Amino acid sequence: MKLADHYTRTGIYITLSVLTAGAVIYFFAINFIAQQQLDRSLQQQLTEAEDYIHTSDQDPQRYDLDRDHAVFVKIGQQNLQKRFFDTTYYNPRERQIEPGRAVEDLVKVKSGNYKVLITISRESQRYFIGVIITITLTLLAGLLFILFITNKYMLNGLWKPFQLTLKEIKEFNIAEANQFKGERSKVDEFTELNEAIREMSLRVTHDYLSMKEFTENASHEMMTPLAVVTTKLDTLIQDETLSAEQLAQITDIYSSINKSSRLNQSLLLLSKLENKAITDKEPIDLQVVLREKLLQFQELLLSKDLSLSSDIKPSHIFASKYLIDILLNNLVSNAIRHNTMGGKIVIALDGDLLSIKNTGADLALNEQLIFDRFQKGKESQGTGLGLTLVKNICQHYGYGIEYKFDYPWHAFSVRL
Incomplete structure (x- = not known):
């Protein structure tokens, strides 16, 4: 999830939580204030009723308090705790029961003690609270919508310099002369x-x-x-006065020097690949290049009595011919070098899939290590960088490569 989305979500969550808590407090506060207002109205009407009864000789039970309910009941009690409470109210005009609020108190007159109960409707209060809740929820929804739109669209300009910086970082190539410039921004960070x-x-x-x-x-x-050293060794090998033992030693030295030379070239090529220093590309007919490569290995195939079967179909790619030659050279030479005497090799090229299979050791290679540097068998005479070069070349062009073992076949597949 993008940072702007995290910021928007967090802002909305916090705002929604605060506003919800505020709305709940606001509701109870309004409800309390409205109830206090009703109680003051009841108290005023109770006072008016008491004053009327004390100044009038009429029976208190005949007292009429407008459209509100006032009930006087004669009782023998000398004390009665005044109280306000919620009850129901019968609306004679609407002919229906409504929520109400009542006050109960004791009124003392000459004719005796009376319990007075005055009830008024709470419908206006409920309507008032409902209007306030509707307005509050509308404001909350509007505020959240404005907050979302502001964070989602209006603040995009604030993040634009960061996005341009990120784009420039992704496109930065250490091997190119163009250095990172960075987009100017009004934001200090x-x-x-x-x-x-x-x-x-x-x-x-x-x-x-x-x-x-x-x-x-x-x-x-x-x-x-x-x-x-190689030139000197070539000269020594041609010396007919050398003994067999001296010739064998010189041959070993010659082989080690050649291996060191190949190792040096391979490490240099790996360095160039990792730093993306090889940028040349050209159209390549892979079918033609692969057939030419197989002709180059004919003598090695014959020396190990290997049978080769191939199904090579047309395939065209756009890459460095030098790197593709190294890739094919390593895959084919591995299939020959690590094969058994009289073994088999199967090569297939179909569209964007190149597959090279060979018979060989009875055990599978370690798929996690075979593409690492200097990973090779105990009897291998190679540098241990062949498959590493193959993998790096594939990564350089975005090709996929995988190894599978299906007895007795060791298979390398390259998805071009």
């Missing part, structure tokens, strides 16, 4: 954020360029002595 990101991007770019320069220089400096 966004300005500070842009300044911090700008400084960080400058440091990261500087570190990247320094590391890139070091890697390229180190690779170049390593390749030069390796090339010299």
Whole structure:
């Protein structure tokens, strides 16, 4: 959920809670005030009735208090606690029972003591409270609606600099010359954020360029002595005066030097892939490239007596031919190198799916580790970076790659 939505939801929840609590308190306060008003009216009418009875010789039971109910009952009690209470009221005009409010008290006259009960209608009070509740709820609904609209739409402009900053961060490429600029904002926090990101991007770019320069220089400096050693070894191997033991040792050294050279090139390529330094692309007919690659491995196939079956259909992609060549080279060479004598290889290319299967070890490889650096079998003569390069190339172009084992087949599938 976006930050603006969190802010809107939190604001609405808090506002709704506060307003609901306020509305409840407001309701009871209004209800209390209205009841007090009714009690004062009852008290006034009770006082008027008592004054009338004390100044008149008429029977109290004949007292008429307008349209309200006044009942006098002669009693023998000398004391009666005055009280106000809720009751019902019969409306003679509407001919219906309504909620009412009553007062009860003792009136003493010459003819005896009377209990007076005066009842008035609460209908006007209920109508008054109902109107207040309706107005309050309408105001609450209007306030919540305005709050939602304000947070949802009117405050979008406030978050626009942040959204532009986020977009620029996503598009930031450490290998490009364009640095992070940041969108100007009137909000101090966004300005500070842009300044911090700008400084960080400058440091990261500087570190990247320094590391890139070091890697390229180190690779170049390593390749030069390796090339010299390889040339010297080529010359020594051709020396006919060497004994068999000396020739075997020189051959081992030659193999180690070649492995070091391949390892150096692979690490350099991985560094370029991880930093997205390879950007060249061109249309590639994968069917043609794959057939050419299989022709290059014919001698290795024959040396291990491997049978190859292929179903290669037309497929066109847009990528670096250099990287695709490395990807195919590693997948096919792995299928040959880790196969058994007299084993089988099945290669299929159908649209956007490339599948390479080979027979091999009876146990499945560890799917969690096979694409990590320097993960290889004990008897492997490779650098341990082949499948790592494959995975990084796939990630570079957004391809999907997976490994499956279905005895006796080890299968690698690339979803182009």
